[in-house]
Amino acid sequence: MKTTVVGSYPKPKWLLRIVKMYKDGEVDEEFLEEAYRDSVKSVVKDHEIAGVDIIWDGEMRREEMTSYFAERIEGFEIYGEVRVWGNAYYPKPSIVGELRYRDELALKDFLYLKGITDREIKVPITGAYTIVDWSFNEYYKTKEDAVYSLAEVLNREFRELVKVGARYIQIDEPAIPTHPDEIEIAKNAVEIMVKGVNAYVGIHMCYGNYRAIFPDVLDFKVDQIDFEFANRKFEDLKILKEYDYDKDLGFGCIDVHSRRIESVDEVKNAIRMALEIVDPDRLYVDPDCGMKLLPRDVAFEKLKVMVKAVEELKEELDI
Amino acid sequence: MIVTTVVGSYPRPDWFREYLRKVAGLQKDLDVEIDIDVLRRAISEVIDEQKRAGIDIPTDGQLIWHDFLLTIASRLEGFEMNGLVRYFDNNLYYRIPIVKGRIRRVKRILHDFEVAFEIESKIKAVLSFYTLTKLSRNEFYGSYEDMLWDLCDAMREEIRHLESIGVKYIQIDEPSILYAEKRELEFLRDLFKELTDVKSETILMTYFDSAERIFPEVLDFGFDTIGLDFVEGYEENLKIVEEFSFEGINVGIFDGRNTKMEDLNEIRERLERIISIGNFNRFYVSPNTGLEFLPRIKAYEKMRLVSSLKEVFE
Numbered sequence: 001m002k003t004t005v006v007g008s009y010p011k012p013k014w015l016l017r018i019v020k021m022y023k024d025g026e027v028d029e030e031f032l033e034e035a036y037r038d039s040v041k042s043v044v045k046d047h048e049i050a051g052v053d054i055i056w057d058g059e060m061r062r063e064e065m066t067s068y069f070a071e072r073i074e075g076f077e078i079y080g081e082v083r084v085w086g087n088a089y090y091p092k093p094s095i096v097g098e099l100r101y102r103d104e105l106a107l108k109d110f111l112y113l114k115g116i117t118d119r120e121i122k123v124p125i126t127g128a129y130t131i132v133d134w135s136f137n138e139y140y141k142t143k144e145d146a147v148y149s150l151a152e153v154l155n156r157e158f159r160e161l162v163k164v165g166a167r168y169i170q171i172d173e174p175a176i177p178t179h180p181d182e183i184e185i186a187k188n189a190v191e192i193m194v195k196g197v198n199a200y201v202g203i204h205m206c207y208g209n210y211r212a213i214f215p216d217v218l219d220f221k222v223d224q225i226d227f228e229f230a231n232r233k234f235e236d237l238k239i240l241k242e243y244d245y246d247k248d249l250g251f252g253c254i255d256v257h258s259r260r261i262e263s264v265d266e267v268k269n270a271i272r273m274a275l276e277i278v279d280p281d282r283l284y285v286d287p288d289c290g291m292k293l294l295p296r297d298v299a300f301e302k303l304k305v306m307v308k309a310v311e312e313l314k315e316e317l318d319i
Numbered sequence: 320m321i322v323t324t325v326v327g328s329y330p331r332p333d334w335f336r337e338y339l340r341k342v343a344g345l346q347k348d349l350d351v352e353i354d355i356d357v358l359r360r361a362i363s364e365v366i367d368e369q370k371r372a373g374i375d376i377p378t379d380g381q382l383i384w385h386d387f388l389l390t391i392a393s394r395l396e397g398f399e400m401n402g403l404v405r406y407f408d409n410n411l412y413y414r415i416p417i418v419k420g421r422i423r424r425v426k427r428i429l430h431d432f433e434v435a436f437e438i439e440s441k442i443k444a445v446l447s448f449y450t451l452t453k454l455s456r457n458e459f460y461g462s463y464e465d466m467l468w469d470l471c472d473a474m475r476e477e478i479r480h481l482e483s484i485g486v487k488y489i490q491i492d493e494p495s496i497l498y499a500e501k502r503e504l505e506f507l508r509d510l511f512k513e514l515t516d517v518k519s520e521t522i523l524m525t526y527f528d529s530a531e532r533i534f535p536e537v538l539d540f541g542f543d544t545i546g547l548d549f550v551e552g553y554e555e556n557l558k559i560v561e562e563f564s565f566e567g568i569n570v571g572i573f574d575g576r577n578t579k580m581e582d583l584n585e586i587r588e589r590l591e592r593i594i595s596i597g598n599f600n601r602f603y604v605s606p607n608t609g610l611e612f613l614p615r616i617k618a619y620e621k622m623r624l625v626s627s628l629k630e631v632f633e
């Protein structure tokens with residue numbers, strides 16, 4: 001039973017200020033780079049102090065999870081932003097040509113992180129299905145073609161990551177549960193993405209109706225599926241039970257949409273429910289999703305509670 | 320003759336987005352109340368952009384509509400807003416309106432449209448009725464029909480008001496009606512007839528899917544023009560044109576949800592088929608959906624493409 005994170009973590013306020021200064025032309029790239037590296041160090045320290053077993057760098061460089069990758073892959077172009085709700089917008093990429101590998105996506109981040117921590121590392125990258133679902137398609141005849149092409153690109157990145165020592169890769173696919181009718185495409189895409197990737201692979205899905213993707217999702221070629229449970233009051237655990245869930249479980253048990261800090265006991269109770277479904281060595285305890293929207297001190301406290309709950313339970317269960 | 324138009328929403332100008340962020344944050348429970356001069360400036364910029372692109376009948380761009388339902392619901396009595404829900408198959412979310420009390424019109428609904436109408440009188444007002452009830456959650460009415468009738472009364476008052484100030488085009492957007500059951504359509508006829516009984520031209524706009532399930536019932540709703548989505552349902556909607564006769568059509572044939580610019584020759588061929596088998600007095604061409612799904616420069620390019628059709632046909 002290990003503790004981990006989904007990926008993002010609140011950015012230090014000073015980093016946000018420096019990013020803005022960089023955009024306004026007040027500081028140069030070198031200045032910004034140093035700030036990114038320092039922010040990763042401070043975030044990693046937060047994770048280490050909290051006691052999280054498997055960590056990532058808090059995604060200090062990523063402002064969101066689609067265009068960050070699209071900007072680094074041949075075939076995408078970003079014309080501007082579109083609304084996602086209210087007055088909130090995101091830069092929605094367009095696929096304008098054949099999708100091909102160009103720049104590394106997380107390789108440098110991984111190597112830097114490896115150099116500053118002894119903790120186990122997980123590398124999260126947005127999956128092919130989600131990136132295509134959140135992009136315009138001007139080039140491919142079908143969405144399916146675009147997804148498979150992008151899956152090949154990501155497969156190369158995953159293999160490169162393994163070459164330099166990555167042992168744990170997480171494919172983020174929040175769009176999958178929003179289109180259950182396309183689950184076959186998503187499943188095939190995962191197969192392409194993990195082909196020849198000699199690492200432990202997890203897939204993270206949030207939002208949407210989990211029931212609609214069961215039991216198909218159990219056939220995905222991954223070691224672990226990571227779901228959000230806290231946000232839905234752990235009701236979805238029922239679904240896993242019903243379908244004899246048999247993969248490792250990423251168990252989202254900290255609500256990232258609420259600033260209320262969970263008590264150690266309630267997290268322990270939640271984990272006990274998860275242990276009715278998988279054995280302790282197949283359970284990865286983490287927050288529901290990335291924590292970037294929380295105030296940093298709240299995120300830190302929540303991680304501490306999560307780790308404490310796991311430690312106490314381990315002792316109680318003698319594992 | 321081809322008349323070019325748009326469906327409704329248009330991307331907010333950057334400066335207006337920034338302004339809204341300052342006065343209202345990312346999302347408010349209720350409607351956004353802002354300085355009328357700022358609103359006027361934003362709307363006239365967007366109207367101007369549509370006219371420059373060659374759109375014959377523009378809209379106000381629904382610039383302060385935080386989402387498609389919130390604006391109408393929050394300007395009526397009886398609704399409260401709740402959490403975010405996905406809007407059809409889009410990566411766009413709306414606050415789900417909850418009906419908590421009797422629905423009543425206590426003030427003007429489209430006051431922002433009226434600002435636009437002062438700037439440009441040849442402009443479409445856009446409302447919604449049935450779809451609002453389908454995407455809301457009813458926690459007040461014992462029967463769904465009662466809720467529909469109350470909302471219908473509110474909408475009729477608004478439509479009568481728009482008619483009285485001289486609005487020429489009133490469009491009712493009903494994506495949800497494409498999924499209504501047959502017996503529901505019969506019941507809806509009486510309600511829609513209340514809404515379409517005005518001197519203004521009334522347009523029923525459907526999108527996100529083909530419309531074969533609502534024919535022939537919809538022909539008795541009293542609309543002057545029916546808008547069909549020929550991007551999502553070209554073959555099905557073509558059959559409708561073949562089988563049924565109606566006078567006014569809005570052909571949504573440019574994809575309002577893709578930055579890809581269509582091949583004009585292909586569009587021309589498709590339009591010629593529609594024209595050759597139908598017998599229309601009013602023939603509007605537009606994107607199939609509002610343009611807010613596109614980045615602003617692409618929304619403009621799309622409108623240019625729509626209007627360049629006129630040259631192709633001349």
